Amino acid sequence: MDLVSPSAARPRTVRSFHESFYAVVRRIPRGRVATYGDVAIIAGYPRHARHVGVALRNLRENAAVPWHRVVNARGEISLRSRSDSHELQRILLEAEGVEFSLEGRIDLRRYGWRPPEYRRPTMRPPW
DNA sequence: GCAATGACGCTCT
DNA sequence: CAGAGCGCCATTG
Numbered sequence: 001m002d003l004v005s006p007s008a009a010r011p012r013t014v015r016s017f018h019e020s021f022y023a024v025v026r027r028i029p030r031g032r033v034a035t036y037g038d039v040a041i042i043a044g045y046p047r048h049a050r051h052v053g054v055a056l057r058n059l060r061e062n063a064a065v066p067w068h069r070v071v072n073a074r075g076e077i078s079l080r081s082r083s084d085s086h087e088l089q090r091i092l093l094e095a096e097g098v099e100f101s102l103e104g105r106i107d108l109r110r111y112g113w114r115p116p117e118y119r120r121p122t123m124r125p126p127w
Numbered sequence: 128g129c130a131a132t133g134a135c136g137c138t139c140t
Numbered sequence: 141c142a143g144a145g146c147g148c149c150a151t152t153g
Binding site for chain 1: 132134135137
């Protein structure tokens with residue numbers, strides 16, 4: 001069966017679960033990045049950062065999902081345990097103009113992306 | 128059912 | 141800033 005434990009409070013399948021993450025990742029613009037944690041939150045599954053990684057790991061090679069635009073909360077490319085696609089990830093990002101520090105970090109304040117509806121509501125002073 | 132396993136993250140020192 | 145420690149939670153064996 002394709003069912004997943006109900007602990008996440010919403011009836012779903014593994015497929016749709018992962019799809020909700022892919023939908024967010026597809027919205028990350030070229031040359032920008034988002035964190036695993038934020039992708040999880042935006043997808044509606046807070047605290048599921050690890051599972052964003054699982055979803056991306058399960059992507060087919062030709063999938064139309066810009067998986068390389070997802071990095072960890074420190075702005076680093078997370079290492080894989082099985083493959084070495086993290087090397088490709090850096091190449092793809094640099095090809096989009098994303099800069100890395102000498103320590104291999106990306107400045108999230110500069111390249112980090114969040115959807116408009118996620119941004120803090122800019123409160124206009126009432127006077 | 129239970130322990131181990133992650134492309135994670137936050138706090139504290 | 142670097143580490144350690146702990147929290148997190150679906151999946152896997």
